[in-house]
Amino acid sequence: MIASVLVANRGEIACRIFRTCREWGIRTVAVHSDADENALHARVADTAVRLPGAAPAETYLRGDLIVKAAIASGADAVHPGYGFLSENADFARAVIDAGLVWIGPSPEAIETMASKTRAKELMGIASLDRDRITEADLPVLVKAAAGGGGRGMRIVRRLEDLASALEGARAEAASAFGDGEVFVEPYLEHGRHVEVQILADSHGTIWPLGTRDCSLQRRHQKVIEEAPAPGLSQSLTEDLYALAVQAVCAVAYEGAGTVEFLVADGRAHFLEMNTRLQVEHPVTEAVFGIDLVALQIRVAEGQALENDPPRARGHAIEARLYAEDPANDWTPQTGTLHRLAVPEGIRLDTGYGDGDDIGVHYDPMLAKAVAHAPTRAEALRKLAGALEHATIHGPTTNRDLLLRSLRHEEFTTARMDTGFYDRHLPELTRFGTGDPHAPLAAALADAARARAHSRFGGWRNLPSQPQMRRYEVAGEEHEVHYRHTRAGLEADGVRVVHADAELVVLEVDGVQRKFEVTRYGDEVYVNATTLKALPRFPDPAAQHAPGSLLAPMPGTVVKIADGLTVGAAVRAGEPLLWLEAMKMQHKITAPVTGTLSALHVVPGQQVTVGSLLAVVQET
Template structure:
């Protein structure tokens, strides 16, 4: 019997495994890096063991330290979660050799399938050899790991060499393995996968299909089950191939077989020998707890001959602290307030007051809606996201809501090129025109020392805010009766937290929260600006500022001060939250200054370089 589980992971998946363990009466143990000393998964576990350092290579990728932590804490089983060491056969062996229960597939199955190159060979496929113009486009892909890291689309032959170098660097940082391979890239296909569950007695379940086509940087954003619009024959074929893959390696536990579907044809991509991020949609449709099933299988229990019947439809959205309009740049800071309406499932590793740091993936949470029909599930999830309270750094919330309500998605005509086609319209600013006024009125009430009746109306008051990249000036005035008024808008009520405005006969309520210069009005985020700009905050024209905190991992070859550069040319690369981000030349001209070197840590707004425009 499993009595105590150490989760060799962090964040949302650690909390999710702990939740099931708690329901089953199993003791829980967390491991944490220095950056995660106060993280939610560290706080909710029954015990926690420190892994000194912050980088994954020093902490969550150190299998030797994790096994020691399990033994020291009295855990008798290890759950790997997803990512990090979840598909590392050597780690699985180390856990078993230490006399612990491994809640995952046999090491031999991991070895056979965790490397995408070996998995393709097992399925009778092979990656491309030497690439020619006729093979383009191709996808450079990390052999180990997943989550979109170590992947690059190459459309021109001259882009192949730098793409290979960049993918190797990113894969080595994220997974400790820099092996990459090249495969054909199918434009505008659908990403469809099959959840499998296998016991030690020869039973293998194929638990329906999932569609994960909405992706950014090859990382899934919205997932659903079942995959809509698949012909029954195609779905049956996918099930058969998934079961065949599992039986071919004597698989045990939960796993996922992924395919790229184009028309009525399916191309095998890989088998993930672990629990997937999107497993909750399958749980909702089949009424299962996949983590509980993993635990039972690890204890040697048998599955029933047939899985339960599917019911309804489920959709999951991944909420990220990132700015989709600016190259999906990850965002950091304090998550002041995070609340989601009832009626949807919330899996998260954050709560009010937690810090969003730079070291790990920027996913804040997963929201899952289940309903009798797909249309109802879409409406339910979009509504919950729209009404969620998110006070903190910018997120992709608006993008998720617009994606769910987009005609291509509601009619199930989406594919992996969805964001390539629609990102500009999905991220176009649509700020609430009355949000700045509500912020100004709430601020006035919260800070004013005076009030009451006035003999003469006051002169107009002004406040300045940054909203959606623009500067907004708000004007309002005090009335003789001690109230407030603004042109075209009647102020029904105003205090420091609640403002009610009426315009054109329509009354609206605004909830206002302020954290320093950061102001949230319903779902709109503003920044209060000083009355007079600080002249010392100005930078020279052409200055390139760090869009996020991170590490400079490399500078473009041959780039030195005085070099000629072209607009859009990559000048340097920042690594933040396990992803590489290009910093591009803003214009054609000359690099007049370079202020950083590889390995240097930078903060938001740090001056990286200056380009003097020709």
């Protein structure tokens, strides 16, 4: 029996595995980089081991250090989680060779299926010859042979873009997975991403645990997933099960895995088999009433599954909450996560605690929120309502995008496909500036806070000019005015029913509205609206010249556009340089057409958010 498990991973998935281990009475061991020394997964484990020497982005790819950590900590089993080394056959062999239990499929099964090119060959599907691609083959998808999560993937619609797409995909895949191999396959524009969860033991029992739809994706990374996949015919579902079982049998698979397909025109097109636990596994757990991590451990111990899988009940939907700005090319966000909470009845899997720092080195996913209900419509309503009332105090997130996606007619009627965000992103990110009364509520709360610490209460005997405060909301500046009177705080156009440092109640057109206000330094949160408190008067020295390019995130400059020098003519939207953050590369483009008048960075340089990268003088 397994007594102690080391999780060769970090963040949300490590915390989730530890939760099951605690319920089973299994001791837990975390590993961490220097950047993750105070991370939640390191704090909640019974034992934590620092992985020395490697850069933060590479630490969890050092299988040799992880095996040493397992031996040193007394662990007798290793769970790889997802990503990093979870589909690395050499790492699985190293774990087994060290006398440890590997909670996953055999190295041989991983080796066969972890390479998407070999998996396709096994299923009788050939990749495109990249040297013989013509206009007739377009569009195509360049894809990393190892790993997943959307990294190392590029859509190519013009032949002249193929070479740069191959180069970018190789670099991103090598950074994320330590393997830069890529291949090319046809890109189906309007397919649905559907997958089958499987579980198999060493005694010949195979459980197909239903379908999942993961069509809502950004940059080929899933955003919203659900089980079961809606709207599939019985015959198509049976075909999906048969192909999934075929893949399992082809490699004598044991443990939990997922077989992924693109469904188009009523047919299933095999994509790949992921020989690990998926990020979206909670929706399957909710529908089948099971714990997939517990079942993984049971299979690794050699126990047999029951002959028949449990019955599915109801519908489950998962939304991935990311620290990113969807309206700004999905740019990752960093900073302090002051508070994260959802209403009761919603499952929240996260790798962060209140007050934790969201850094630049890893994936920007903050949490997964999961709702389960008897029907799809009820699950949708339940999850959307929970996200709307969630408390999220910290960097910009995709919460509003998730809300609008869950309530979009194309999604509620199950007519979505993988091109959903390509079609609808502009309308889904047209969020405006939040609640129009949020700046006033923030000002009144700030005034109430100041008044509580004043000897004189803030009011004067003689009438005075209104007090003024400035806030920034979604990039727009708001100036609000109020007065201190004998009766309390007053503002034009509304009646102030109540105002203290944490709660403001305003009567607007005869309707009372409550505003919960929380402040951390100059960050102010009013219900679901985020504001930044500004100085009373602007600082002219803080202004940048027109055409300035500022770093939207901390990261590393990985490339400057070929031939780009000061004095060069550039066009609006033309890529000038690339930043790498959280294992993804981000293009920084010219804001206007003109001349590059300054270039302040070089490849390899680390930059912080707001750093001046370059200046383009408009012509």
